[in-house]
Amino acid sequence: xxxxxxxxxxxxxxxxxxxxxxxxxxxxxxxxxxxxxxxxxxxxxxxxxxxxxxxxxxxxxxxxxxxxxxxxxxxxxxxxxxxxxxxxxxxxxxxxxxxxxxxxxxxxxxxxxxxxxxxxxxxxxxxxxxxxxxxxxxxxxxxxxxxxxxxxxxxxxxxxxxxxxxxxxxxxxxxxxxxxxxxxxxxxxxxxxxxxxxxxxxxxxxxxxxxxxxxxxxxxxxxxxxxxxxxxxxxxxxxxxxxxxxxxxxxxxxxxxxxxxxxxxxxxxxxxxxxxx
Numbered sequence: 001x002x003x004x005x006x007x008x009x010x011x012x013x014x015x016x017x018x019x020x021x022x023x024x025x026x027x028x029x030x031x032x033x034x035x036x037x038x039x040x041x042x043x044x045x046x047x048x049x050x051x052x053x054x055x056x057x058x059x060x061x062x063x064x065x066x067x068x069x070x071x072x073x074x075x076x077x078x079x080x081x082x083x084x085x086x087x088x089x090x091x092x093x094x095x096x097x098x099x100x101x102x103x104x105x106x107x108x109x110x111x112x113x114x115x116x117x118x119x120x121x122x123x124x125x126x127x128x129x130x131x132x133x134x135x136x137x138x139x140x141x142x143x144x145x146x147x148x149x150x151x152x153x154x155x156x157x158x159x160x161x162x163x164x165x166x167x168x169x170x171x172x173x174x175x176x177x178x179x180x181x182x183x184x185x186x187x188x189x190x191x192x193x194x195x196x197x198x199x200x201x202x203x204x205x206x207x208x209x210x211x212x213x214x215x216x217x218x219x220x221x222x223x224x225x226x227x228x229x230x231x232x233x234x235x236x237x238x239x240x241x242x243x244x245x246x247x248x249x250x251x252x253x254x255x256x257x258x259x260x261x262x263x264x265x266x267x268x269x270x271x272x273x274x275x276x277x
Contacts, residue, residue, distance in 0.1 A: 007035045007073055008232040009101075010225065011066060011092055012081025012115070013042035013054075015218075019264035020046075021081055024218035025225040031267035032229035032247065037073055039065035042084050048217070048259030056084055059091035066092070070099040070108075076232030079111035079224050080137070084125070089132040093140060102140050103178050109231045112141035112177065113224040116150045130154070139176030143237060145224045146172065147183045159187065162194070162205075169198040179237050181227075185219065197241050204238055206245040215255035215263030222265050223248040 008029055015021035022038050029036035041062050045053030069075065078101045083089050101108040114133050116125050125133070130153060138144060148159045155171040157164060165182050172180040182196045194207040226247040230240035251265040258264060 005033060005035045006229070006232040006234075007037060007075045008225075008228045009037045009039065009066065009069055009075040009078040010081060010228070011039040011041060011062070011078065011083070012113075012221075013044055013084065014040055015044055015046050017047045017217075017259070019048065019258065019262075020218035020221050024221035024264065025079070025081065025228075027267045028222040028225035028247070028251070029229045031270040032226050032233075032243075034076075034229040034232050036225075037069045037075060039069065041088050042082055044082075048261030048263060050261065054084070056088070059085075059087045062088055063091040063095040066095045066101075067099060070101070075101075075108060076234070077109045077111065077228045079113055079228040080115075081113055081221060081224075082115045082124075083133070084129070086126070086128045086132040089129060089136055093132075093136040096140060103142050103176070107142075109142040109228075109237075110140055111224055111228050111231070112137050112144040113220060114144060114146050114150050114154065115220075116146075116153050134175050138172070141177040142231075143179040143181060143227065143241075144172060144175075144177040145181045145183060145220070145227070147185060147220055148187060151182060159184070162196070165194070165196045166198070166203060169196055169203070170200070173198065173200045181241060183220065183223070185216070195241075195245065197238065199237075204241070206242065208245075208249055211249070211252045213252060213255050215257055215265070216252060217258075217262045217264045219248060219252060219265045222251050222267070 010025035026036040043055045157168040184194045197204040226244035230243040254266040254269040
C-alpha cells in the first residue's frame with residue numbers, strides 16, 4: 001500500500017469545461033504530487049466560449065465541506081477560487097478561523113486567489129463581495145495572488161511596469177495579506193511575463209518570455225494551485241512560488257486547443273510515458 005500523499009483543499013467553483021476552477025486546481029495538484037480536496041462554491045454552465053449560467057452552493061454547505069474535509073482528512077494548505085458572493089465569503093472567513101487555516105505561522109497556509117475579474121478583464125463580483133474580500137479574506141491570507149485586472153479592482157492601481165507593480169504590492173499588503181504575488185500575465189504587449197512576490201520588505205521577481213499561445217484558460221488557477229501544493233509539501237513561501245512558476249511555464253507551453261474558444265493550460269506534460277498495454 002502506498003504512503004498517503006500531502007493533501008490540499010480548494011474552495012471554489014466548478015468549470016463544466018474542465019479548464020478552470022476546481023477542475024484546474026485538481027489537475028495541477030495531482031501533477032504536483034498532492035491529493036486535492038474540494039469545497040465547492042458554485043456550479044457553472046461553461047465551455048471554451050464562456051460562462052452561460054451559475055448555480056450557487058448555499059454558504060452553510062460551503063462551510064460544512066471545509067469543516068468535514070479538514071476534521072477527517074486534514075490538509076497542509078488551502079486556497080480559494082471563485083467565491084461569488086459576500087455571503088459565501090463570510091462563511092469561508094468564519095470556517096477557516098474555526099479549523100485553523102490562516103495567515104500566520106503555525107496555521108495551515110491560506111492562499112487567496114481573488115477571482116474578481118474574468119480573463120478578459122470584466123468584473124465578476126459585486127461591490128459588496130469585493131469589499132468582503134478586502135476586509136475578511138486579505139487579513140487571513142498567507143498569500144494573495146491577484147492578476148493585474150484584479151489589482152485594479154481591489155486597490156485602484158493600474159500596473160504598467162515594475163514600479164507600479166511594487167506600488168500595487170504595497171497597497172495589497174496594507175489590506176493584510178502576509179505575502180502578495182502580483183501576476184503580470186495580463187500586461188499585454190510585453191515580451192516578458194514578470195510576477196512580483198513581496199512580503200512587505202523584500203521582493204522577488206519571476207520573469208520569463210511570453211509564450212505565444214491563445215490557450216491560457218485556467219492559468220491563474222493552476223499557478224495558485226501549484227503554489228498551494230508546494231506549501232502542502234512543506235515548502236517555504238518563496239520556494240513554493242518559484243516551484244509554481246516553473247510549473248506554470250511548462251503548463252502554458254503544453255496548452256492545447258479545446259472547443260471553439262480558448263483552450264486550457266495543461267498538466268499533461270507531467271505524465272510520463274503513459275502506456276495502456
